[in-house]
Amino acid sequence: MRAALMYAAGDVRVGHVADPVVKEPTDALVRITAACICGSDLHPYHSMSASGGPVRMGHEFIGVVEETGNQVASVKKGDLVVAPFAYSDGTCEYCRAGLQTSCVHGGFWARNGIDGGQGEAARVPLADGTLVKLPVGADDALIPSLLTLSDVLGTGHHAAVRGGVRQGSTVTVIGDGAVGLLAVLASKRLGAEQIVLMGRHTARTDLGRAFGATDVVAEREADGIEKVRELTGGGSPIVIEAVGHRPAYEQAYGVVRPGGTISRVGAPQYEDAPIGFGSLFGHNITLTGGPAPARAYIDELLPDVLEGRIEPGRVFDRAVGLDAVPDGYRAMDAREALKVLVRP
Amino acid sequence: MRAALMYAAGDVRVGHVADPVVKEPTDALVRITAACICGSDLHPYHSMSASGGPVRMGHEFIGVVEETGNQVASVKKGDLVVAPFAYSDGTCEYCRAGLQTSCVHGGFWARNGIDGGQGEAARVPLADGTLVKLPVGADDALIPSLLTLSDVLGTGHHAAVRGGVRQGSTVTVIGDGAVGLLAVLASKRLGAEQIVLMGRHTARTDLGRAFGATDVVAEREADGIEKVRELTGGGSPIVIEAVGHRPAYEQAYGVVRPGGTISRVGAPQYEDAPIGFGSLFGHNITLTGGPAPARAYIDELLPDVLEGRIEPGRVFDRAVGLDAVPDGYRAMDAREALKVLVRP
Structure with a gap:
């Protein structure tokens, strides 16, 4: 065959x-x-x-x-x-x-x-x-x-479930690929109220809006982090990382709120990354996720x-x-x- | 003064x-x-x-x-x-x-x-x-x-709470310092049934037993990991890391069970550490914890x-x-x- x-x-x-x-x-x-x-x-x-x-x-x-x-x-x-x-x-x-x-x-x-x-x-x-x-x-x-x-739907759903999305949640989704967009859909389906989608390809983020994104942030790195922190009043309680590259993970701990959760479903293309006092530990950030x-x-x-x-x-x-x-x-x-x- | x-x-x-x-x-x-x-x-x-x-x-x-x-x-x-x-x-x-x-x-x-x-x-x-x-x-x-x-009591308790310890839990505590021992006490107090304490100072692990540890593993690295995985039937659903050095963290993802949680309360003396497919992601391990x-x-x-x-x-x-x-x-x-x- x-x-x-x-x-x-x-x-x-x-x-x-x-x-x-x-x-x-x-x-x-x-x-x-x-x-x-x-x-x-x-x-x-x-x-x-x-x-x-x-x-x-x-x-x-x-x-x-x-x-x-x-x-x-x-x-x-x-x-x-x-x-x-x-x-x-x-x-x-x-x-x-x-x-x-x-x-x-x-x-x-x-x-x-x-x-x-x-x-x-x-x-x-x-x-x-x-x-x-x-x-x-x-x-x-x-x-x-x-x-x-x-x-992709199961993976987006897994991201939302592991992140603890429920009625009224605020969620930030990093990545406008199919998994990120379906994490938006899954978050909406589970009742999220504010869904910030970080992505810069308009056709994709438009579909993200159709799936339930309430805000789109096209900026990256420090600018993107500042924008999300502003939109979410000081950081996002739930962050879904749907890319898998280390910069996306760095963006995740940049935008997460103290006490919040980062849920990863993008297969990590890195092994070591920051998890110490300045990234996860200091503000009791939870890191979760994996293959759905x-x-x-x-x-x-x-x-x-x-x-x-x-x-x-x-x-x-x-x-x-x-x-x-x-x-x-x-x-x-x-x-x-x-x-x-x-x-x- | x-x-x-x-x-x-x-x-x-x-x-x-x-x-x-x-x-x-x-x-x-x-x-x-x-x-x-x-x-x-x-x-x-x-x-x-x-x-x-x-x-x-x-x-x-x-x-x-x-x-x-x-x-x-x-x-x-x-x-x-x-x-x-x-x-x-x-x-x-x-x-x-x-x-x-x-x-x-x-x-x-x-x-x-x-x-x-x-x-x-x-x-x-x-x-x-x-x-x-x-x-x-x-x-x-x-x-x-x-x-x-x-x-130290609040920190041990935080480790157990963040790890999700409840009636009947199996918990492994890495570190026989005061925080580790009080994480044992806190886990017991919250109803844990099996509490494996990893430590090699007998006076301390004896106190750990008095606080509720059901098993003590003195071995370190691969031997220690193997012993804990054996005692817990394939890995510990909850692992408390109460040291803060990177080898203790490495021990933590070595002994944790697929789908399990690592709760860190030892202030990390490292920033980068493994969190990719081979350590946390592949088996949906959750990493949580922070200053209590x-x-x-x-x-x-x-x-x-x-x-x-x-x-x-x-x-x-x-x-x-x-x-x-x-x-x-x-x-x-x-x-x-x-x-x-x-x-x-």
Whole structure:
């Protein structure tokens, strides 16, 4: 079958890979009907060395079940399913606690011999714990919004949940990528009253306003921090960091209010960063977040998508076939596209 | 009057300083009857350069009110009072939220022209917001335990509260200094069921057991981490870091369970540290804590001390007069003494 492969930074190609087969009785084979490119896919697109490639790509997909192992009970051939960006057994202590990204038997797509989402099909390990059946057809108009359940909507929601957003909250969201915009939507959905979006791409921040942002701050660094502190009367009690680069984290502790919380969902592209007296400790700032257990949130978010109360699929502003995936990376990297839908 | 002064690392002397006077109508003058040396005083004792000295020392004290400014209403001449380690107005947004260490008009002792606790007397700014009257005499047998309300008991309690300790919790406490031991006591008081104390000084860890530790791990680094992960069945859901040095923080993310919380109360002697995918982010670890709003906790903790349900004063294993404060620093630094009480 054909799948996207990253050979090195800036070098994505579509090539032939082995057809997936059922290996374990808990596997399902899924023919992928909708996938996408993630902001986090741009991190290796910027930095991957050729010695690490080629690697499979993609971790968000919807597809049709083609075959199941004999222990799979929750989905069957012909079902349309969505896969969260981590597979998980659904039964371990962490899955039961709603932290499927730490599942003891789980893992992430496109690593360690596991298929990626940017391809024609995928072997899905632990299908019962991982897949969720969708009550629509593969060509339904809701597919873009349903696809966000696999990562970006769940991730935005996770950011808001971990940040403690509730009725009346004031939240600042750093980053106008798809995750940042859906963190705005998720914060609004949970009742936030003031939502400050930090971003400087008007088309994106306009969508952020449509999703519920009450203020947009285009300034960066010290100017941006001052502006947010002014807008929030001395600092934002909740700050969502939806980028993953260290300057965004520095902005986060710059705008957070004493006693407040920074919730990170942008996969950090750094390991060490300031957490001492002058950044987090002195004013009792809480730092939280991590990879969203998207699987845990599907039950809660799916009805809102199906009934049209939220339209997270608006983050997709371009759709391509598998052949054009390399150009999709280029367009997202050049910020010509916010998020690219792939129809293999 | 006489007070302790630090001239440089390892060089503490008792010298003469100006007698404090009421400067503001919100001030109180307090004649100090009991003070102490804090583990955090050892940080400058290890690192202070001579160019920074001499500086006043001490931030924990009990004393008798000698005089008050004309706006002070809550304490009067003759009252025995305890001062938390930060002074605060008691009325600003942060004080009302119980975060007095971020008071907009407050500050810390022994800095910026403010008196320290290791001396004969102190001018107390914002006396109404800061001081709490004690219903005992200055020579009461409870004085050592009451003195811990000014910092170490409140700090141990803050660590437990921020960590989310409740009935049935499993907690690991890193550090067998006074704060670590009182974090054990506070965790036990809040209902923790398993309390693992990491420390290797038997006299201290024995006191930790008396305070409620169920397990003691003397090993450090990888061995210590392995032992704690084994004892807690895969990692501790709550970890209290009561040291402040980076290796203790590294131990904290080594022993914490996925989805767990690290609560820091040891003043960090570092600014940058790991918070990326491999330390905090990957398993959704929350990092919290900071300077304890000891003032906020006195109302809750005082009855337990007065009625003898807890005996936090057991952390004091030596008492000295003002003249012997330099030797007190030496003894604490040499780990001959756990915590030194000062009777000026």
